[in-house]
Amino acid sequence: MAAYAARAGLEAWVFMPEDTPAVNRMEAALAGAHVFLVEGLIDECGRIVAAGKDRVGWFDFSTLKEPYRLEGKKTMGFELAEQFGWELPDVILYPTGGGTGLIGMWKAFQELAEIGWIDPSRLPRMVAVQSEGCCPVVRAYESGERFCQPFENANTIARGIRVPGAIGDFLIMDAIRESGGRAIAVQESRIESWMRQATADEGISVCPESATCIGALEMLADSGWIGPQDRVVIFNCASARKYSDLIDLRLPKLKNAAAVDWDQLTS
Numbered sequence: 001m002a003a004y005a006a007r008a009g010l011e012a013w014v015f016m017p018e019d020t021p022a023v024n025r026m027e028a029a030l031a032g033a034h035v036f037l038v039e040g041l042i043d044e045c046g047r048i049v050a051a052g053k054d055r056v057g058w059f060d061f062s063t064l065k066e067p068y069r070l071e072g073k074k075t076m077g078f079e080l081a082e083q084f085g086w087e088l089p090d091v092i093l094y095p096t097g098g099g100t101g102l103i104g105m106w107k108a109f110q111e112l113a114e115i116g117w118i119d120p121s122r123l124p125r126m127v128a129v130q131s132e133g134c135c136p137v138v139r140a141y142e143s144g145e146r147f148c149q150p151f152e153n154a155n156t157i158a159r160g161i162r163v164p165g166a167i168g169d170f171l172i173m174d175a176i177r178e179s180g181g182r183a184i185a186v187q188e189s190r191i192e193s194w195m196r197q198a199t200a201d202e203g204i205s206v207c208p209e210s211a212t213c214i215g216a217l218e219m220l221a222d223s224g225w226i227g228p229q230d231r232v233v234i235f236n237c238a239s240a241r242k243y244s245d246l247i248d249l250r251l252p253k254l255k256n257a258a259a260v261d262w263d264q265l266t267s
């Protein structure tokens with residue numbers, strides 16, 4: 001949003017939690033936005049924007065407050081259908097905070113089915129994945145509710161899905177239930193190890209949000225909900241580099257070539 005505003009010669013005002021990864025803060029500030037760090041989570045940032053938009057004259061770009069973001073998210077579904085030869089995968093695992101990606105894809109699949117481009121009887125099961133550190137969607141799903149209760153003391157390294165209460169919660173619930181999918185929470189303590197596993201196995205920089213889907217895939221495969229014949233897609237929504245200030249790699253140091261103990265180094 002800050003970059004588009006810069007290109008259009010518009011002012012941009014950005015409010016983000018004070019512990020937002022440094023790269024996110026830097027990118028918005030470098031684009032010339034007025035960036036403020038907020039004591040609180042994303043819901044508090046939303047309250048600040050809601051309180052100030054009429055007074056200051058802002059256009060509100062908060063999740064599902066803007067008119068076209070959901071339509072943009074549909075392109076993920078369109079491209080997936082095209083790349084799969086118009087036969088969709090059996091299961092889609094999506095890291096879910098505000099849920100616009102999941103909602104947008106489900107809307108795209110329904111529209112493609114209505115115009116006859118895909119088989120309406122073979123739509124994927126949509127899985128909303130969250131961390132146990134912040135899982136309001138999972139709690140609502142397991143309770144049979146359509147709306148989420150605010151998740152207190154939300155805390156997860158996966159900042160992109162640290163959303164205590166999604167404004168589009170009912171749309172998320174509709175998508176996962178209509179598709180025969182589900183919502184699942186994974187262990188917060190294992191997110192970093194899933195990042196390492198996926199990145200090392202695939203050579204793709206996997207963000208912590210998407211690493212939760214690696215854990216969910218393991219759980220669902222172990223339970224038999226996902227079978228060995230199922231085609232499964234995980235969406236990788238960001239890059240591990242944005243979390244460099246949150247992950248301590250503890251890398252060993254070397255002084256120089258002469259001081260290297262080669263036997264110890266390669267053992």
